Amino acid sequence: MEEVTMLNHIITQTLDSVGTSREKIFEIGERSRSEHEYLNQELLQIKAKVSQVIKDVDESALKAKHARNRLAQVSKEFANYTSEEVRSAYEQASEYQVQMAVLQQEEVQLRTRRDDIERRLKNLQDTINRAEQLSVQMSVVFDFLSSDLKQVGEYIKDAKEKQNFGLKIIEAQEEERRRLSREIHDGPAQMMANVMLHSELIERIYQEKGIEEALKEIRGLRKMVRSSLAEVRRIIYDLRPMALDDLGLIPTLRKYLENVEERFAITVTFKHFGVEKRLAQHFEIALFRLVQEAVQNATKHAEPAEIIVKIELKPNNVTLVIKDDGRGFDPSKRNESSFGIIGMKERVNMLNGVITIQSKPQQGAIILIQLPISNN
Incomplete structure (x- = not known):
């Protein structure tokens, strides 16, 4: 009994420590994200200033060149100009030269600041990505322990x-x-x-x-x-599609599959047999999630060109068929989509149904689900 109490104490302390660390990581990520957004705005402003300064430098260089040419002409024909004209030509050439030097220095400073911000943005993005990754990992540990x-x-x-x-x-x-x-x-x-x-x-x-x-x-x-x-x-x-509550299963499935077709640019065919009728709310949700999981598995892992979904509503049972022409897989082997299939099997078992999966590598997949209505 004492060992159990000690173990529970250790688990509680561990959960508290993990929870605190997760919150700190989240705070670091949020601060980094705020600073990233602020620096990104500043970077846009500095880039605009750099473009304007470059334009000003070019204009100043052109004016300085004309002023130097004017000064050279005055110096060459010194006797033909008054002392005031000579002094004005010299001062104007000097002024443009100073102005160009100031603008060039400003350009160097702006470019240096721009490069510094870009480096800081890259480091901040790395920090944000790392914080998100750590936050997910810490959440996984926390949730798994609790x-x-x-x-x-x-x-x-x-x-x-x-x-x-x-x-x-x-x-x-x-x-x-x-x-x-x-x-x-x-x-x-x-x-x-x-x-x-x-x-x-x-x-x-x-x-x-x-x-x-x-x-x-x-x-x-x-x-x-x-x-x-x-x-x-x-x-x-x-x-959660609100249409599932308002319109029922068939219209919601039709709308969902149209969205899938548009989002992934693949052909999705939906066929409905039998009488279109309303079922128990939890049963409609389960049927929708089964189709959603099967379609998501296909689009995520199989790279299909076409997906076909068929549903037949009979008085005492429902039959679902989800077929794709994607890469297929060996049902006897573990792969990245196995956990999605396990989840579907668990949902079907809870509804006292039967699920059959037929697939071979490079030959697509067919998922057949049969569920009784009377007990649901």
Whole structure:
């Protein structure tokens, strides 16, 4: 009993330490990302200044050349010019020469600053990437230590397979969270930041150029907001299609497969047999996830040119067929898509169904799923 208490204490301390380290890594990543964005804006400004200084140097060099030619002409024909004209020619040549030297020095300083920022940006990006990688790894460790794998263990007998499967599930969850975080950061969050900047610009344009020019910018802002809204809706749809609750399984599958066809530029054929009817909510979700997992496995690992999805709804059962003409695989061997298939098998088993997988290398794959409706 004392050993168990000590073990629990050690696990608690380990979890606390891992959790604290994960938070610190996240803070480092966020600070690095903020500094990266700030330096990136500064870099854009400096590049614009460098371009302008180069242009100014060229103009100053041309003026200095003309002034020197003028001074040479005055010196050569000294008797034909007044002392004031001689002095003016000398001062102008000297002034342009000094101006060009100042601009050249400014160009050197700007280029040095630009190169320094670019090096810092590269280092910061490396830090951000490393922090993200470490954060995912720490989250995997934390979740694995704190998760209860007993339920999964009932289905997976081999200890090594259970460990790998549990880790793969957690890694997939963390990868999905990171993907969603990036999509929100690079999509809606970035667009909303641009909307804020654009709104400030509109206010300035209104003050400087009047209402007509401001209205033009507002139309552009409206397009930006519309695009941001569409991106948010796409992210929400990927998490859970609301059409599944409103319209049912068949229309949602049809819409999802149309999106897959558009996103991956492959041919996706959807065929529905039987009566289109509503099923229990959890059962419709399960059927949608099965199709989603099978299609994602095909697009991610098989590189198919065509995917065919068929669903037949009968009074007492549902039959799903997902077929692709991709690279195929040997079902008896472990590969990178095995954990997706294991997840599908677990879902089918929980629904008292049967899943059959037929595939050979370079001959595509066929997944046949049969599920009873009466018990679901």
